[in-house]
Amino acid sequence: xxxxxxxxxxxxxxxxxxxxxxxxxxxxxxxxxxxxxxxxxxxxxxxxxxxxxxxxxxxxxxxxxxxxxxxxxxxxxxxxxxxxxxxxxxxxxxxxxxxxxxxxxxxxxxx
Amino acid sequence: xxxxxxxxxxxxxxxxxxxxxxxxxxxxxxxxxxxxxxxxxxxxxxxxxxxxxxxxxxxxxxxxxxxxxxxxxxxxxxxxxxxxxxxxxxxxxxxxxxxxxxxxxxxxxxxx
Numbered sequence: 001x002x003x004x005x006x007x008x009x010x011x012x013x014x015x016x017x018x019x020x021x022x023x024x025x026x027x028x029x030x031x032x033x034x035x036x037x038x039x040x041x042x043x044x045x046x047x048x049x050x051x052x053x054x055x056x057x058x059x060x061x062x063x064x065x066x067x068x069x070x071x072x073x074x075x076x077x078x079x080x081x082x083x084x085x086x087x088x089x090x091x092x093x094x095x096x097x098x099x100x101x102x103x104x105x106x107x108x109x110x111x
Numbered sequence: 112x113x114x115x116x117x118x119x120x121x122x123x124x125x126x127x128x129x130x131x132x133x134x135x136x137x138x139x140x141x142x143x144x145x146x147x148x149x150x151x152x153x154x155x156x157x158x159x160x161x162x163x164x165x166x167x168x169x170x171x172x173x174x175x176x177x178x179x180x181x182x183x184x185x186x187x188x189x190x191x192x193x194x195x196x197x198x199x200x201x202x203x204x205x206x207x208x209x210x211x212x213x214x215x216x217x218x219x220x221x222x223x
Contacts, residue, residue: 032209043214088153097161097208103153
């Protein structure tokens, strides 16, 4: 079982819609969860991080964490074509210093 | 503030050759990471370091070596390059574990 799993997509949503990106993790002891955005040919950049159960909002982005279900999600409201990118979920397994990434979900926002 | 700098940006190697990918950061971060990213895939951790003199294997360490003699530098060595090592390599750093990682621009390596 992979430590961090994501659906590779592509996830296609119309402009203005809500995009929902999902991630599951296997290590119940993981403490920190990150969402990175990666445009084609570029480096990943941090969008959101979340440490506690519940929701965390930042502008159009909301991260959701459910530790009981080992599930992390990222909601993007009012999706724009400029949001089209690959979104990578990452976590740090318990008692390691690693930062492990999922395979990423490609999001396409069409006008 | 340069952040994380990787050199070179592009490189073509012949099978069996060796090379070192350079990574340096000026943020005084303790943690540094090397990842590879194959086309359409996520990032796979090769090696990481929590401070000068301390390194450890990640998910895919075979065929690579690292050293960390200073806080700033974390070079990745490829010995006896193979076509399977064709990939984009990213170096990243963070203050500690569980904090934001900052990435370099990447090195696109082709082994022919």
